[in-house]
Amino acid sequence: MSKQLTATLRPVTESAVAVVIGLVAGALLMLAFGYNPVQAYVWLFVGAFGSTAGILESLAFATPLMVTAVTFAVGVRAALFNIGAEGQMYLGAIGAVIVGGTMLLPAGIHPIAATIFGMCLGALWALPAAILKIWRGVHEVVSTIMLNWVAFYFVTFLVRTYLGEPGRAERAIPALPTARYPVLGETLTAIIFVVLAFCVAVAILLWRTGIGFELRLVGDNPEAAKYAGASSSRAILLSFAVGGLAAGLAGASQVLGRPPSWTIYATLGNLLNLGFDGIGVALIGRNHPVGGVFAAIFYGGLMNGGRYMEYHVGVASELVDAINGIIVIALAMPEIVAIIRRRRES
């Protein structure tokens, strides 16, 4: 095998090993509580990828994760641990409700305007964490989590008061028909193309532009970056801003591009954890925006198939999150793949 090919394949192998570890651990958890893991996994994967409808639905589940993964990945590239996608995503969704649900605009412009407004609100919510990091050195893990909870109560407040649908206390005003992205099949809409384009754009920004290079340099080697005259403040700000735009897009996608609700539920039930799941997706995708797309499709499949698993075998679909966590822990250990390789060689 050529060196180049090995270099590309290695992260893929590592992710695959971690995924297998996660699925095996999930099976052990099912056995511990008396479920049949084989049956559960068969339902999960048949439900997720066994039919055209299943695949379309899995892609619909994957869409927001593709962009929340970008939030985390672009943070890691600047040596930041930005776990604020959750809160920024809530803000993106409420932004989409404000423009998509309450304003009258022509059909062609409406979805675009609502998407952009949602993305900007997401970026705005990322800003305090960036400023605190640059100005006071506050660690982003703590600041972004605190902002997530503030966002949760703020958006819940808006959904239950000013932006609630009159007469329907359980949800916010839905996006108007002019603001909705066309449905491609099942609950998948054309917003997936916007999301894919965004992922590619971030990849280009990171690997083909000067500011992207600066961002990665600050992340890889802060000492060298200092000598090269790179501005770490600018890199941090850019990373948080791009991350916020991405998370805002994820939130907007659930309002403007996800039937049947086209809105936010008052419990935020249709948004909860999309940001945190993005962390696992980003790590499986090796913190590359394009790798994240494939990882999101895998994880979207798990989420979609998890419902079939719950319905037919009775295993709570939340187990999928537990599996995701184990995959992340496995990926945190660079040694695992090295150990396996050493075993094979000896």
Add this chain to the structure above:
Amino acid sequence: MMYIISLAGLGLAGLIETGLLAMTPLALAAVGECLNEQAGTVNVGMEGIFLITAVLGVYWAEVFESGLWGLLLGAATGAFIGLVFGLVCVYGKANQVVAGMGLNIFALGFGPYLLMSIWAFPGIHVFRHELMFLPQQFTIWGASFAISAVTVAAIIIAVLAYLLLHRTLLGIRIRAAGENPIAVDVAGVSVGHVRLLMCVVGGALAGLGGAFMPLAWFGAATKEISAGRGFIALAAVVFAGLDPLLALVAAFIFGFAEGLAFTVVVTPGVKEVVPFYFVQMAPYVVTLLILTAAIGGKRFPRASGKPYVRE
């Protein structure tokens, strides 16, 4: 401040009681995390330990018919999670922040999965009231207070942790494992063992805090029971610069903010004026503000957060 509170018609005793209850899990996890980080492992998975031990603590309490056993076995469960985390970090040479976040994501799914698997009911389990580990009543200056024995234990543990770090040989080894692990290794003491031990202790304290929330405070296990408290505890640790006694103070400040929020929410005359949702934001906003004001001049152990690799 106190005057405004009493003017607004909020019961001062109630406020202190709730503040102390809210302080307890924060203080336990923060002291545990101080020990953890002093030895060189950063565990951002405190929230995850809270979520798991809150559910399992209730489970143990029901199995053994006792709230006290629920708390103790909750701590044991936390110790076990800490052990696994320590093994992953020390022998798996893991990126600690990523592994800790993995623990949080795992718990986010595992908590609700446990609720469904054990009690076959989604999201919440209300247990029998007799299993509650209720606080004791004290009378000070004519005013009656209820203080939980766990709160007292948390304060004692913080003092003990301080003495352990600064007055014992093990304390020197712990601090050296975080500051200069090579020296510990050269002295013939295993860096891995020291770090592992502190991961277990830190996990046990967080586990006690996790089991405390349903068994001594809320009276029910719910899927988002800790609501970011594991991260508020991390903020307390940063604020304290890894000093267990300062961490106790920080936990009290954050707990007080939460107590204030709870008290406002239930006080007639006030709850109508201040929107409920904004009151609930208070603990998080206070945490952010205090961190913004307090950081700077703190020194953290040089080797903390990095796996130790012998050269």
